[in-house]
Amino acid sequence: QSLLTQPPSASATPGHTVTISCSGSSSNIGVNTVNWYQQLPGAAPRLLITNNNKRSSGVPDRFSGSKSGLSASLAISGLQSEDEADYYCALWDDNVDGYVFGSGTTVTVL
Amino acid sequence: QVQLVQSVTEVKKPGTSMKLSCKASGYSFIDFFIQWVRQAPGQGLEWMGTINTNNGDTNRAPRFQGRVTMTRDTSTGTVYLELSSLRSEDTAVYYCARELPGATSGFDYWGQGTLVTVSS
Numbered sequence: 529q530s531l532l533t534q535p536p537s538a539s540a541t542p543g544h545t546v547t548i549s550c551s552g553s554s555s556n557i558g559v560n561t562v563n564w565y566q567q568l569p570g571a572a573p574r575l576l577i578t579n580n581n582k583r584s585s586g587v588p589d590r591f592s593g594s595k596s597g598l599s600a601s602l603a604i605s606g607l608q609s610e611d612e613a614d615y616y617c618a619l620w621d622d623n624v625d626g627y628v629f630g631s632g633t634t635v636t637v638l
Numbered sequence: 639q640v641q642l643v644q645s646v647t648e649v650k651k652p653g654t655s656m657k658l659s660c661k662a663s664g665y666s667f668i669d670f671f672i673q674w675v676r677q678a679p680g681q682g683l684e685w686m687g688t689i690n691t692n693n694g695d696t697n698r699a700p701r702f703q704g705r706v707t708m709t710r711d712t713s714t715g716t717v718y719l720e721l722s723s724l725r726s727e728d729t730a731v732y733y734c735a736r737e738l739p740g741a742t743s744g745f746d747y748w749g750q751g752t753l754v755t756v757s758s
Contacts, residue, residue, distance in 0.1 A: 530682070563744035565683070572733055572748040573675075573683065579743055616683055620742045626699045627673070627685040 531556060532617055532630035539636040540607050548633045550600040550617030556628060560620045562600040564593055565629075567614045576615075577602060609637050640664040642672075642734050642749035649755045655722040658752050660734030667715040668692040671737040673745055674708065674719050676730040684730075688737065689717055724756045 533551040540546040550562065564577035575584045577593035580600065590606045604611055617630040645659040660672065674686040687698035689708040696708045707720040717734060732752045735745035 560742050563742075565744075567683075572751055573735075573745075574748070575738075575744045575746050578738065578746075579740075584744070584746060614682075618683070618685075618744070624700065626697065627688075629675075629683040629685060632682040 530631040531621055531624070531628045532619075534615075534617060534630040534633045536631070537634045537636065539638050541638045542607055542609065544607050545603055545605045546607055546611075546635055547604075548602045548615050548617075548635070550602070550630050552598050552600070552619075554598065555623040556619055556621040557595065557598050557600055559622060562593065562595050562617055562619045564591075564600075564602045565616045565618060567616065569613070573616065604635070607637055611635060612637050640736065640747045642736065642747055644732075644734060644749040644752045647753045647755075649757065650724050652725055652756055652758055654724055655720060656724060656754055658719045658732055658734075658754070660717045660719070660749050662691075662715045662717070662736070665736075668712060670739070672710070672717045673735045673737050674706075675733045675735060675745075677733070677751075678727070678730040681730075686719070686732075691717065726756050728754065729756045730754060 538546050561579045565573040566576050567573045580595040581593045592603045594601050615633045621628045641663045643661045668691050671688050673688045676684050689696045691710050698706050705722050710717045734749045736747040738746050
């Protein structure tokens, strides 16, 4: 059971926007910054968003992150077929005294 | 360019130990912490621990306390992960990753992963 809750799946048609939520608590999202990772099938994860909303080097501006209260979101606009992947939120949890990953969301381009 | 190159696939028997390696290149080794993350087949990502490559200090996830040892060799720029008392549930791909400065800024470079299969 992950400390960070994500929907198991999300989908949209090409060109549209998909938004993935990440729900946490006062010991993680409430006090620390959120990162987002993309994992393509068979590949290592890739850092997309750091510090809640800063795109990592080389990440298209179609990807954006935000945080409010105890939740965070990743939005992918102008959805493309190559965006089909698993997406994970992740950050430090002060209670666990360690890094925690969300349960992951599989994005499907319809 | 920054690279993290991990050791090859391993098959282990239950009750034994494994030691994986992660060789860093293309940057100053001691300036970035290294993290270990694993992924069981069809499952999500699980953080195992971190090593301060400068002084060797480690921080392990609570569930791995007592079973995980992380070390580094600054002369070769290599980090090692040892996991003891292996069981079938430890079958997973194990990744090393470089942590961006700033404690919680994320892991910007990842190794290719090492598949470890624990089976009798």
